[in-house]
Amino acid sequence: MARPEAKLKELKTAELRHEVGARSELVVKVNRRSERRIIPYGEEFLFEKLPVGTRVIYPPPPLDPLADADQAIRYALLHPENQDPLFAQLSPNMRVTIAIDDISLPLPQMRRPDIRERLLNQVLQTLADYGVDDVHLVIATSLHRRMTEAEIRRVVGERAFKQYWPDRLYNFDAENRAELAMLGKTDHGEEVWLSRRAVESDLLIYLNINLVPMDGGHKSVAVGLAPYQSLRHHHNVGTLRDSHSYMDPTRSALHRSSDRMGTLIHESVNIFQIETAVNTRMYGGMLDFLHKNEDHFTDWDRTRLKGFQWTMRNMSNEMRRTVLHNYAAPYGMIGVWAGDTEAVHQKALARVFQQYAVPVKGQADILIVGVPYICPYNVNSIMNPVLVQCTGLGYLFNMYRNKPLVREGGTMIICHPLRDEFHPEHHPSYIEFFH
Structure with missing residues (x-):
């Protein structure tokens, strides 16, 4: 991803800070004069003194957002990758299904309007302009929990919700055999099942959000609209153990399997993929100090941190x-x-890596990770002990390319209060399994 050193010197300062190879300042070594470091700890934050010599990895600064998001969406619909423009693929009597990423991304939720609402409004307007009225909106939950009415309304926006809910806007039901269709098997013997509505549509439009490289691509349709019969081939212990790294989909067994399935799906289903990427601006306003290197805190930053800690400590x-x-x-x-799908995903991956990648030299003996209050499986819910392990060992450990941050035989310290708390509706099976 990094440009040659000679090229880097030609870049302006504003561009230079976003070049992956020029991000050595994001890996900070602790010395005797270093400030304590903030570590996520469930619904709280630790503020700890770390041993001298500890390396602390910070996220890259947020890339500048598109100046006009709606205009950029219109351009993408009119100038797609290796396909005709969306309007040119439409006719009045066709059946169209729009699949939408669920709330497992981004984390935490984004301010309104959600990107999915922006995409949906323009796609629906294009369909209406060309007389397409057989349209269903399906939340691509796969085997995630179903989104609530309020959650769906927040993601798709008032316009789409009022027009389509609940008959033509709904969660995908991966357990309803009548709503499923089998398309065949891959050359690896993997059964490929999919939403029957999607299979029987003249056009399937997928609306995606990329936060990290594990999202998007063939995984969108092949996983988001698939039942257990397909997921069992790649969401299993053996395959996930062989996944190597979520940051490098080319080496992930999960992605290789979903790519094979996606290739087969494309033989039967006409797919128009729309992918987006977001920057690292997770905290704003009074919480923007959480983006900073603690050694660079101002007096105002320290005051806000103390106030934030006091407030959170005095809540239940x-x-x-x-x-x-x-x-x-x-x-x-x-x-x-x-x-x-493939052409779109390659462009999305390049942008995601530009935003998120941080070069780290050498593996560590001990890796400390803070597990926050949220992961893809507990939005508006409880981060229970099973999900803490999933987040720490499944996700955070695997956020690397080439080699893990911690050496083989090393130690990983996961910071979380690990309370014996479970959401009885969202994670009922976890309770008996855990105890």
């Missing part, structure tokens, strides 16, 4: 959880592409 666990889940991040959209 339930109140803290409610406050944090209601927080909406000021993410900015840094890219949008439409058209052929």
Whole structure:
């Protein structure tokens, strides 16, 4: 991803800070004069003194968002990758299904209007302009929990919700055999099942958000609209153990399997993929100090940190959880592409890596990770002990390319209060399994 050193010197300062190879300042070594470091700790934050010599990795600064997101979406629909423009693929009597990423991304939720609402409004307007009225909106939950009415309304916006809910806007039901269709098997013997509505549509439009490289691509349709019969081939212990790294989909067994399935799906289903990418602006306003290197804190930053800690410490666990889940991040959209799945995904991946990649030299003996209050599986819910392990060992450990941050035989310290708390509706099976 990094440009040659000679090229880097030609870049302006504003561009230079976003070059992956020029991000050595994001890996900070602790010395005797270093400030304590903030570490996520469930619904709280630790503020700890770390041993001298510890390396602390910070996220890259947010890339500038697109100046006009709606205009960028219109351009993508009119200039797709390796396909005709969306309007040119439409006719009045066709059946169209729009599949939409669920609330497992981004984390935390974004401020309104959600990117999915922006995409949906323009796609629906294009369909209406060309007389397409057989349209269903399907939340691509796969085997995630179903989104509530309020959650769906927040994601798709009032316009789409009022027009389509509940008959033509609904959660995908992966357990309803009548709503499923089998398309065949891959050359690896993997059964490919999919939403029957999607299979029987003249056009399937997928609306995606990329936060990290594990999202998007063939995984969108092949996983988001698939039941257990397909997921069992790649969401299993053996395959996930062989996944190597979520940051490098080319080496992930999960992605290789979903790519094979996606290729087969494309033989039967006409897919128009729309992918977006967001920047790292997770905290804004009074919480923007959480983006900073603690050695660079101002007096105002320290005052806000103390106030934030005091406030959170004096709330009940339930109140803290409610406050944090209601927080909406000021993410900015840094890219949008439409058209052929593979071509679109390659452009999205390049943008995501530009935003998130940090070069780290050498593995560590000990890796410390803070597990926050949220992961893809507990939005508006409880981060229970099973999900803490999933987040720490499944996600955070695997956020690397080439080699893990911690060496083989090393130690990983996961910071979380690990309370014996479970959401009885969202995670009922976890309770008996855990105890």
